[in-house]
Amino acid sequence: MIRVLLADDHHLVREALVALLATENGIDVVADVGRGDEAVEQTLRLRPDVAVLDIDMPGLDGLAAAERLARDLPGCRVMIVTGHGRPGNLRRAMAAGARGFLGKDVPGARLAQVIRQVHAGARYIDPELAADALAAEECPLTARELDALRAAADGRPVSRIARDLGLSEGTTRNYLSAAVTKLGVGNRHAAVGKARDMGWL
Numbered sequence: 001m002i003r004v005l006l007a008d009d010h011h012l013v014r015e016a017l018v019a020l021l022a023t024e025n026g027i028d029v030v031a032d033v034g035r036g037d038e039a040v041e042q043t044l045r046l047r048p049d050v051a052v053l054d055i056d057m058p059g060l061d062g063l064a065a066a067e068r069l070a071r072d073l074p075g076c077r078v079m080i081v082t083g084h085g086r087p088g089n090l091r092r093a094m095a096a097g098a099r100g101f102l103g104k105d106v107p108g109a110r111l112a113q114v115i116r117q118v119h120a121g122a123r124y125i126d127p128e129l130a131a132d133a134l135a136a137e138e139c140p141l142t143a144r145e146l147d148a149l150r151a152a153a154d155g156r157p158v159s160r161i162a163r164d165l166g167l168s169e170g171t172t173r174n175y176l177s178a179a180v181t182k183l184g185v186g187n188r189h190a191a192v193g194k195a196r197d198m199g200w201l
Contacts, residue, residue, distance in 0.1 A: 001027070078096075081111070082104065092200075102129075
């Protein structure tokens with residue numbers, strides 16, 4: 001029996017996935033949660049074989065949750081299921097240790113098949129998403145520029161971003177300005193939006 005944890009913040013989607021997987025032989029959904037931090041907590045507590053995580057969740061996104069689980073519970077195979085198949089997200093998911101990456105538009109039987117593949121040690125990447133990732137441009141931003149944009153995403157002032165990152169305000173402004181210039185947008189809020197759209201944040 002493959003023990004599965006499901007995490008998706010859309011209640012209807014989560015219920016549908018639980019109901020769908022309940023009809024599959026050899027798969028047992030041991031928990032379903034709506035937040036990324038809950039997904040990590042319950043996965044560490046219940047130790048399922050496979051964790052199926054949505055990317056966009058409150059508390060902790062699916063990619064950050066995948067990174068935590070790869071570090072703290074490497075025996076659990078992680079799959080990312082998303083409605084946003086951005087190439088940058090695929091790269092980040094693989095770097096985070098995810099063994100599967102597929103869109104929410106796959107048929108239910110296919111999801112169960114991929115869970116079995118991932119549990120058996122194989123990888124699965126949606127072919128269309130893989131092709132898009134190969135064709136997509138690389139992120140031009142440095143790790144520090146990405147950190148600055150991440151910290152700026154909620155609209156906090158430069159003084160607080162600098163304090164949170166342990167940098168001077170001048171250095172923080174330089175990182176944000178460099179990100180705006182590299183992304184060819186008008187301000188840091190637009191830079192955050194573009195970086196998110198590309199899957200770099």
